[in-house]
Every structure is written in structure tokens, then in C-alpha cells.
Amino acid sequence: xxxxxxxxxxxxxxxxxxxxxxxxxxxxxxxxxxxxxxxxxxxxxxxxxxxxxxxxxxxxxxxxxxxxxxxxxxxxxxxxxxxxxxxxxxxxxxxxxxxxxxxxxxxxxxxxxxxxxxxxxxxxxxxxxxxxxxxxxxxxxxxxxxxxxxxxxxxxxxxxxxxxxxxxxxxxxxxxxxxxxxxxxxxxxxxxxxxxxxxxxxxxxxxxxxxxxxxxxxxxxxxxxxxxxxxxxxxxxxxxxxxxxxxxxxxxxxxxxxxxxxxxxxxxxxxxxxxxxxxxxxxxxxxxxxxxxxxxxxxxxxxxxxxxxxxxxxxxxxxxxxxxxxxxxxxxxxxxxxxxxxxxxxxxxxxxxxxxxxxxxxxxxxxxxxxxxxxxxxxxxxxx
Amino acid sequence: xxxxxxxxxxxxxxxxxxxxxxxxxxxxxxxxxxxxxxxxxxxxxxxxxxxxxxxxxxxxxxxxxxxxxxxxxxxxxxxxxxxxxxxxxxxxxxxxxxxxxxxxxxxxxxxxxxxxxxxxxxxxxxxxxxxxxxxxxxxxxxxxxxxxxxxxxxxxxxxxxxxxxxxxxxxxxxxxxxxxxxxxxxxxxxxxxxxxxxxxxxxxxxxxxxxxxxxxxxxxxxxxxxxxxxxxxxxxxxxxxxxxxxxxxxxxxxxxxxxxxxxxxxxxxxxxxxxxxxxxxxxxxxxxxxxxxxxxxxxxxxxxxxxxxxxxxxxxxxxxxxxxx
Numbered sequence: 221x222x223x224x225x226x227x228x229x230x231x232x233x234x235x236x237x238x239x240x241x242x243x244x245x246x247x248x249x250x251x252x253x254x255x256x257x258x259x260x261x262x263x264x265x266x267x268x269x270x271x272x273x274x275x276x277x278x279x280x281x282x283x284x285x286x287x288x289x290x291x292x293x294x295x296x297x298x299x300x301x302x303x304x305x306x307x308x309x310x311x312x313x314x315x316x317x318x319x320x321x322x323x324x325x326x327x328x329x330x331x332x333x334x335x336x337x338x339x340x341x342x343x344x345x346x347x348x349x350x351x352x353x354x355x356x357x358x359x360x361x362x363x364x365x366x367x368x369x370x371x372x373x374x375x376x377x378x379x380x381x382x383x384x385x386x387x388x389x390x391x392x393x394x395x396x397x398x399x400x401x402x403x404x405x406x407x408x409x410x411x412x413x414x415x416x417x418x419x420x421x422x423x424x425x426x427x428x429x430x431x432x433x434x435x436x437x438x439x440x441x442x443x444x445x446x447x448x449x450x451x452x453x454x455x456x457x458x459x460x461x462x463x464x465x466x467x468x469x470x471x472x473x474x475x476x477x478x479x480x481x482x483x484x485x486x487x488x489x490x491x492x493x494x495x496x497x498x499x500x501x502x503x504x505x506x507x508x509x510x511x512x513x514x515x516x517x518x519x520x521x522x523x524x525x526x527x528x529x530x531x532x533x534x535x536x537x538x539x540x541x542x543x544x545x546x547x548x549x550x551x552x553x554x555x556x557x558x559x560x561x562x563x564x565x566x567x568x569x570x571x572x573x574x575x576x577x578x579x580x581x582x583x584x585x586x587x588x589x590x591x592x593x594x595x596x597x598x599x600x601x602x603x604x
Numbered sequence: 605x606x607x608x609x610x611x612x613x614x615x616x617x618x619x620x621x622x623x624x625x626x627x628x629x630x631x632x633x634x635x636x637x638x639x640x641x642x643x644x645x646x647x648x649x650x651x652x653x654x655x656x657x658x659x660x661x662x663x664x665x666x667x668x669x670x671x672x673x674x675x676x677x678x679x680x681x682x683x684x685x686x687x688x689x690x691x692x693x694x695x696x697x698x699x700x701x702x703x704x705x706x707x708x709x710x711x712x713x714x715x716x717x718x719x720x721x722x723x724x725x726x727x728x729x730x731x732x733x734x735x736x737x738x739x740x741x742x743x744x745x746x747x748x749x750x751x752x753x754x755x756x757x758x759x760x761x762x763x764x765x766x767x768x769x770x771x772x773x774x775x776x777x778x779x780x781x782x783x784x785x786x787x788x789x790x791x792x793x794x795x796x797x798x799x800x801x802x803x804x805x806x807x808x809x810x811x812x813x814x815x816x817x818x819x820x821x822x823x824x825x826x827x828x829x830x831x832x833x834x835x836x837x838x839x840x841x842x843x844x845x846x847x848x849x850x851x852x853x854x855x856x857x858x859x860x861x862x863x864x865x866x867x868x869x870x871x872x873x874x875x876x877x878x879x880x881x882x883x884x885x886x887x888x889x890x891x892x893x894x895x896x897x898x899x900x901x902x903x904x905x906x907x908x909x910x911x912x913x914x915x916x917x918x919x920x921x922x923x924x925x926x927x928x929x
Contacts (some may be wrong), residue, residue, distance in 0.1 A: 271821075271825060272824075272825075273821050273824065273825075293824050293825050294824065294825065294826070294827035298825070299825065300821075300822070300825050301816040302821065302822060303818070304818050305814055306816060306818035306819045306821065306822035307819075307822075308819065308822075308823075308836060308840070309840065309841075310840035310843065311836075319823075319836070320825075320826035320827060321828055323826055323827040323828055323832065325825060367826075368820075506789065
């Protein structure tokens with residue numbers, strides 16, 4: 221068992237700046253959790269507190285049911301992969317991999333066996349005698365991962381390990397990490413600012429902003445049911461389209477969303493959620509993902525400003541009143557004329573519309589089952 | 605097609621256009637670099653005037669030269685290596701070589717590792733303010749002039765200086781540090797190192813500031829103690845700098861200056877305080893100047909330094925990846 225529990229974890233620096241506010245997180249054994257958010261959101265600080273590289277100002281940290289707040293990093297049974305690889309430049313790959321084991325006075329034969337085993341898994345056996353500077357970025361990253369692997373840690377921490385790689389290599393290494401995870405089968409905490417990495421790697425994603433956790437959920441959950449405007453805008457590529465100055469209406473006991481004068485009768489799920497959250501007719505920001513826009517139908521219209529042919533699909537940037545709308549249209553489905561300057565009609569399924577409170581930014585149709593059972597409007601409990 | 609390709613691939617530099625296109629490229633490169641060349645010009649001029657031009661003067665080492673003679677004229681008397689032979693047969697030759705070598709080697713043994721240790725220690729301090737404060741304290745003596753430094757030594761170690769006064773107050777006998785041969789080298793070397801270890805450490809501290817903090821963090825997670833981190837992270841990081849400094853130190857091993865030795869010199873310690881440089885000074889500029897002889901000694905000393913520099917650089921190149929050239 222290598223469960224990690226963060227209970228009210230807080231980090232306040234000497235200059236009174238609070239980097240992390242009250243993070244509560246329970247990471248199950250062998251779970252791959254990804255902390256994602258923009259720069260300065262506190263994700264790396266949270267990871268470093270788990271690693272023991274930052275002192276915990278308040279709260280409790282448990283690894284494998286053991287309170288480790290005051291336990292030295294080396295005794296937490298964790299390993300970390302750093303953004304800059306942090307390989308020892310004067311040591312060969314072999315020595316880099318063996319270093320932690322040597323410090324632990326592991327017998328030489330065991331070290332050799334372990335190092336070669338890990339090198340085999342990571343396909344770096346042929347580089348064992350090389351120094352890090354003679355390796356490519358991807359190979360260095362493998363060595364960095366290998367250095368963590370040789371220790372058989374309970375928890376594997378990764379701090380933006382792919383950030384220094386080019387786009388192609390990053391995609392390759394992402395796939396490698398997925399394969400690796402299935403082989404070594406331990407608990408992972410992974411920090412990234414790249415939502416694609418978060419979506420593809422994580423069993424669950426923790427989305428952070430300004431030191432607060434905004435949402436925790438599976439990739440599907442955070443994509444389909446973002447808790448607020450920030451999460452909706454951060455997760456998904458291209459970014460969700462937001463329509464300002466829309467309205468939530470209630471007619472004949474049913475909720476409707478009015479976007480640019482067009483009314484959409486919301487789905488049963490949305491009706492239930494809005495009722496659960498005791499939503500009243502109000503001004504809202506409507507969100508529609510570019511993937512959910514249907515072009516050539518409906519009553520909404522927009523003037524095309526840029527049309528990007530991406531091969532399998534078109535990315536269309538259009539102007540709908542004051543809002544910019546991005547639409548993704550598979551090339552194969554394209555029937556409308558999408559050249560620049562043309563006006564196109566578009567619509568979406570009402571069930572795919574997200575409704576955000578204009579003032580607080582909360583998603584009015586977001587709630588969790590637990591809150592529903594308690595008859596409580598959960599989104600109101602979040603403070604940002 | 606294949607033949608054409610082969611012909612193309614066989615194009616050598618001599619096949620490149622040598623005419624206006626090539627010249628234009630050179631001119632273009634010169635124009636692009638003009639601001640930098642202008643900026644570096646004063647430095648080049650100073651080095652040329654004060655380091656290269658005086659080399660012309662070494663010609664007098666091979667002449668029977670008297671003050672007032674022109675270095676190159678019809679009346680120049682060339683004596684070949686006579687001045688060098690004179691030095692080798694001079695009764696002072698071995699004492700001078702021994703004194704110079706010993707003071708340099710002792711100074712090197714103590715003075716070379718000291719700044720490295722200090723820089724590693726300062727870098728390992730948790731309190732950065734303390735480290736800065738200590739660095740300032742350690743660096744300050746460098747700015748004391750040699751005359752003041754020797755004055756301080758006199759105040760502390762003179763017959764009626766602080767140390768002797770303390771010894772006398774405790775019932776001990778006063779010791780003439782400046783008149784005894786046994787005290788000259790320790791006083792000279794320790795005071796030199798005291799004056800310069802902080803300053804010399806600056807270059808290592810600068811090199812240490814480039815160490816990726818994540819390497820330390822990785823070592824912490826690997827279970828390295830503070831000392832192990834110094835050995836496995838910090839020390840390797842400054843090793844290239846250590847190599848360069850080592851080569852330069854060995855290259856200047858016999859190049860000890862005359863100023864401080866002269867200031868500390870007394871009739872009592874002359875047997876150990878007479879160095880090649882002080883001897884050159886005395887023979888070349890005091891009494892009846894014998895500049896040709898002094899130049900020959902100086903040139904001989906410089907040749908030893910150049911040979912040492914080449915040996916050190918070649919050795920470093922062979923056994924590590926660091927060298928001056």
C-alpha cells in the first residue's frame with residue numbers, strides 16, 4: 221500500500237506569501253494523479269512538500285499511513301524526477317543510476333543487477349558508460365526516470381519531466397510514461413502545466429490556481445463537467461468558447477439558456493443540476509467546446525475571420541457579436557463554405573452547454589453525487 | 605546524375621570562389637564585428653604595449669649591455685649565452701632556486717586548496733546572509749597594500765609587537781621573527797594566504813552559483829548528506845575551474861614577486877629571503893646595475909614558468925577534459 225494523503229496542506233513562505241492554501245487530497249495506492257495549473261498556481265510547491273524539499277507550514281502529510289511531515293526526504297521512500305533531469309554530469313549513466321543505492325550501502329552485485337534491469341526496461345543499456353552530456357534530451361529523461369526507478373519507491377514524483385523536450389519527443393515520452401506506469405505499478409504524482417499531458421496520463425487530475433485546488437476529477441469529469449470558468453478554460457484544446465451576456469431563464473418550470481437571443485431548452489441532467497443548485501434566472505456566461513459546435517445548422521451566426529486547415533479538420537475562428545468562437549469541423553463532414561469573411565450558422569446540443577455564474581464563475585450545472593445526496597449546492601462551498 | 609552528384613560532393617575549399625564574393629563575406633563579417641573589435645582594441649593595445657613590446661628587451665640577456673647602450677646598434681656586443689652561464693656558475697644560483705622554489709611550493713600547497721575549501725564551506729552555509737558577511741570579511745584583506753600588510757606583520761610579530769608582548773607578559777622570551785631564518789617562510793606564506801584566500805575564493809563561489817539546485821535536491825532525495833553533496837555535486841561542478849586555476853598556478857610557480865620579500869628582508873633572514881626576483885631587482889637596478897645579467901636570470905626564470913605551464917596543461921589535457929588550450 222502506498223496511499224498518499226494531504227490534509228489541509230499549506231505553504232507560507234518567510235515573506236508571508238502563501239503559495240498553497242489548504243490542499244486536501246487522497247491519492248489511492250497505485251493511482252496516477254496529475255497536478256495541473258498555470259505557473260505560480262502552487263502545484264510544484266505541493267509536490268515539493270510531498271517530497272520533503274519544502275517545509276510544510278500547516279496540515280498533515282501521510283505516506284503509507286505514516287505521518288511524514290518531519291521525516292527527512294530520504295526516509296519517505298519516494299523518488300522524484302526533475303524538470304532539468306538533475307543528473308550528475310561527472311558520473312556515467314551507470315553511476316547516476318547506482319548513486320542512491322551506493323549511498324544506501326546496497327551490495328555491489330545487487331546494485332549492478334538493479335541498474336541493468338532498469339536500463340533494460342528503459343532501453344538505455346547501450347548508454348550506461350556514457351556521461352549525461354553525451355545523451356539526447358529524451359535519453360537524459362530516461363536516465364532521470366531510471367534513477368528514480370532503481371529505488372523501488374512507494375511514491376513516484378514527477379515535476380514537469382517533459383517540459384524541456386520538443387513537441388515530438390514529448391509525445392513519445394508521454395507514451396513511454398504510460399507504458400512505464402503499467403510496468404512499475406506504483407503511486408504517481410505528476411506535475412505539469414500542459415493540460416494534454418494531464419488528460420492523457422492521469423487517472424485523476426487536480427486543477428490548481430493561485431494556490432487553491434479548483435477541481436479534482438477524472439479527465440472525463442473535468443472536461444465534461446468543469447467546476448468553474450477557470451477549469452473550463454484551462455482544460456480542453458482548443459479552449460472552450462465563452463459567450464458573455466447570456467441569460468439563464470425559467471419558463472413553465474423549465475430552465476432555458478439564452479445565447480445571443482437564441483433559446484436552448486436544457487437537458488434533464490442540466491434541469492436536475494440547476495434545481496439542485498437552486499439556480500435563479502440570472503445573467504450567465506455560456507460555454508461551448510469547439511468540438512461541440514455544429515456548423516451549417518441552427519440560428520446562431522458568426523463571421524469567419526480565420527480558417528485553418530489542419531489536415532483532418534478545420535479550425536475556424538469566427539466572430540459572434542463581441543465573442544470569438546472557435547469551431548472544429550472534421551474535413552470529411554464539411555459541407556458549408558468556410559472561407560474567410562463568410563458568415564456561417566452554428567448551433568450545439570443544449571446538453572453540451574456549460575452555464576457559468578457571471579459573478580462567481582461557478583458552473584451552475586456542476587454538482588457531485590455526495591452533495592446531491594445531502595441536498596447541498598456544492599459549488600457554493602468553493603472559495604477562490 | 606550520379607556522376608554529377610559525385611562531382612558536387614567532391615567540392616573542396618579550394619574550389620570555393622576566391623574572388624569578390626569571398627572578399628565581400630570577409631568584409632561583411634568585419635563590418636558586423638566592428639563594434640566589438642573597437643571595444644576590444646584598447647585591451648589589445650595595452651597588452652601589446654606592456655606585455656609584448658617589452659619582450660624586445662630580452663635581447664640584452666644575450667649582450668654585453670651597459671646602461672645607456674642602445675639595444676640594437678652597430679656597437680652592440682653579442683655574448684650569446686654567457687650571461688646564463690655566469691648565473692649557473694654563480695654561488696647564489698642554487699640558494700636562489702631553492703628559496704624561490706620552496707616559498708612557491710609551500711605557498712601553493714597551502715594557498716591552492718584553501719580558497720576551494722572556503723568557497724565550498726560558504727556555499728554550504730544555510731544562512732545566505734551569513735555567507736555574504738563572511739565572504740566580505742574574507743575578501744577585505746586583499747585590498748590592503750603590501751606595504752601596509754608588512755607593516756601589520758611588524759606590529760604583530762616585531763620584537764616589541766603584539767605577539768612578543770603577549771609571550772613576554774606570560775614569562776616567555778621574545779623572538780625576533782624578522783631576524784630568524786626559520787620564521788620568514790611561515791610568515792610570508794601565511795600572511796599571503798590570509799590576504800588572498802577570500803579573493804581567490806570568489807571565482808569558485810561564482811562557479812558554484814551555476815550549480816543547478818535541482819542536483820542538490822536530487823542528491824537529498826537520493827539520501828546524500830551535506831558533506832556527500834559537497835563531494836558529489838559541488839566539487840565536480842567546480843572541477844573545470846579548479847583545473848584551469850591549477851594550470852595557471854603551476855605556470856606561475858616560480859614567478860613570485862620581489863616586493864613583499866624585499867619588504868620583509870633583513871640581514872638576519874637573507875639566507876632564505878633572497879629569491880630570484882629580489883636578486884634580479886638588486887642586480888639590475890641597484891648598486892652598479894648589471895642589466896644584461898639580471899635580464900638573463902629573469903628570462904631563465906620565465907622559461908621555467910613556461911615549461912611548467914606547458915607540462916601542467918598537457919597533463920591536465922591528458923587526464924581530464926580541461927585545459928587552457
